[in-house]
Amino acid sequence: MSKTVITAEPGMPLITITREFDAPRDLVFRAHIDPELLVQWLGPRGLITTIDRYDAHDGGTWRYVQKDADGNEYGFHGVFHGIPSPEAIVQTFEFEGVPGHVMLDTTTLEQRDGRTLMRTVSSFQSVEDRDGMIASGMEHGVRDSGDRLEELLARQLAS
């Protein structure tokens, strides 16, 4: 099984996340822009994701809420920039728990002999913000999301 690679160079306001999936690019893309698929893999295991809105077009906005077993809710929202395509999904990302801190995420999907290499670059407003995101324990959620997406893709291909 391919594993998620998270790269965060010291002193740089970027995080790069890559993972290869044994699935065609169009399906991996659909899992990103179809909210019914997205909700099945996004975030750490054990949290329930509810999509409030998800307009995957240029200038469209999205918002979702993740709820843990204790009933705590975590809201996130952002705006798509440009028409989302397998070549690039560009969006801003804000965690409502820390208002004023905005990320700019660029996800590209590259076809490789029927497999797909997903690469997401998150740009931060500062190195401090990037380090804060690392310290928040985002790695756990990113790794779970990658594993859950792999499982979802396998289910979709089997059905």
Next chain:
Amino acid sequence: MSKTVITAEPGMPLITITREFDAPRDLVFRAHIDPELLVQWLGPRGLITTIDRYDAHDGGTWRYVQKDADGNEYGFHGVFHGIPSPEAIVQTFEFEGVPGHVMLDTTTLEQRDGRTLMRTVSSFQSVEDRDGMIASGMEHGVRDSGDRLEELLARQLAS
């Protein structure tokens, strides 16, 4: 006269622009969010700026067009993230001539004995994008904008 300082560390996907103005913070802030003031200082001298839309609130969008003496038009647009305030104006920025390349700009205004230190940090999707922006000759427009803003503030304070 205070001058604009542009900082672009090698290998970093950031540009920082600072300038001090002999004007109170509230006026400098107003010059950023009131389109009637903005149009008087934004961009290089010799270009005419026309504002298409400018909704300076959380999630609001803006678009303007700059026209040169030969009639060439350059469109720009973006989205405000968070409620614009003197503490932080956060917005995305796209030049319509190079779609898919998005910047995330954070402007802070700091009061200093009746003067105001303006600081804008532009975050890019990659170091290549940042270097491309430098190579495009943005410096000329940034310096002109700073000088024109200083002139506008002086006019406003004299009237």
